[in-house]
Amino acid sequence: MSNPDVVVHADPELLAAACAARLITAVLDAQAEQGTASVVLTGGGTGIAVLEQVRHSPARDAIDWSRVDLYWGDERFLPADDDERNEKQARRALLDHIPVDPARVHAMAASDGEFGADPEAAAADYARVLAEAAGTGQDVPAFDVLLLGLGGEGHTASIFPDSPAVHESERSVVAVRDSPKPPPTRISLTLPAIRRAREVWLVTTGEAKAEAVALALAGADEVRLPVAGARGRRTRWLLDRTAAPRR
Numbered sequence: 001m002s003n004p005d006v007v008v009h010a011d012p013e014l015l016a017a018a019c020a021a022r023l024i025t026a027v028l029d030a031q032a033e034q035g036t037a038s039v040v041l042t043g044g045g046t047g048i049a050v051l052e053q054v055r056h057s058p059a060r061d062a063i064d065w066s067r068v069d070l071y072w073g074d075e076r077f078l079p080a081d082d083d084e085r086n087e088k089q090a091r092r093a094l095l096d097h098i099p100v101d102p103a104r105v106h107a108m109a110a111s112d113g114e115f116g117a118d119p120e121a122a123a124a125d126y127a128r129v130l131a132e133a134a135g136t137g138q139d140v141p142a143f144d145v146l147l148l149g150l151g152g153e154g155h156t157a158s159i160f161p162d163s164p165a166v167h168e169s170e171r172s173v174v175a176v177r178d179s180p181k182p183p184p185t186r187i188s189l190t191l192p193a194i195r196r197a198r199e200v201w202l203v204t205t206g207e208a209k210a211e212a213v214a215l216a217l218a219g220a221d222e223v224r225l226p227v228a229g230a231r232g233r234r235t236r237w238l239l240d241r242t243a244a245p246r247r
């Protein structure tokens, strides 16, 4: 794993637009190389803003969306039609506007879905989905791009400091209860699953995230700062000026 790249943009809008352009290019490059592309989406305001910028980009139509596999890094365990669902927000921002193959959109279960109000069963099923996609000998695909946001206290996906999820070393997907960030019940990839990605992109803006960014880049312990453990074969920090470490 190489040292992380850090790219700083002037403001949140420019960050979202530049990240969207980078994502479109990464998907095109992956498809040129291997015929398909796999992208893990994130919830949160910045992650959704990136998807909206993809929607507005004319270059989006250069992608054969029927050959893109879409996953989520985490999900709020709510009814499917709840506006707080990451999936619903992603569909509104982008997926409903592009010709994706529904069979290649791998949403995490909702609390009114086939597993009912059992997040552990929903998490186990998502782990099965990942294992099926990974092929032989692996339990998680080598995602081409895995998008993540982060919280000011250092969470990423739904992995919170000193939580059971941050200590998970075996499973690829876990249920999260009592999340400090509402809603309380979630499903999340674990750090070992995140680290299977070819590229992990931490995308964030705002003064409130600056300390967590600086601590992570300085090599903080992942138990206290889970985002510090969010690494891929290549890791990119895509920031606006207020979230970036002071030079």
Ligand SMILES: O=C(O)[C@H](O)[C@@H](O)[C@H](O)[C@H](O)COP(=O)(O)O
Pocket (backbone or CB within 6 Å): 042, 043, 044, 045, 046, 047, 074, 075, 076, 086, 148, 149, 150, 151, 155, 156, 157, 158, 181
């Ligand atoms: O489901 C979620 O809430 C997200 O996955 C979460 O990890 C989010 O990305 C960060 O909390 C940043 O959110 P903002 O971009 O809104 O600050």
